[in-house]
Amino acid sequence: MTTKQVTPEDYKRIFEEMPGGPQVLEELTRRFGRAAYVPGGPEGDRETCYRAGQRSVLDFILGQINKADGVNDDVEA
Known part of the structure; x- marks a missing residue:
């Protein structure tokens, strides 16, 4: 069996187009789209890393949707 490339x-x-899709994306954004930084020394650092990891998945999904829409949001410094 050949796997289709996503x-x-x-x-x-x-x-965006399937029933329930926009609501799922909204829920993911609400849960994982918050600010990553948490102050507070080592505990804050751990929570910041945890949140950044969660956010990276959401950022990837949104980036893929943007690519499909022809939006290139890569910023080069």
Whole structure:
């Protein structure tokens, strides 16, 4: 069995066009889209890393949707 390569258009279809997709994306954004930084020494550092990891998944999904929409949000310094 051959596995189909997942494309940015697949993310767009799932999260923007399928029934329930926009609501799922909204829920993911609400849960994992908060600010990553947490002050407070070592405990704050651990929570910051944890939140950054969660946020990176959301950022990837949103980036794929943007690619499907022709938006290039990569910023080069």
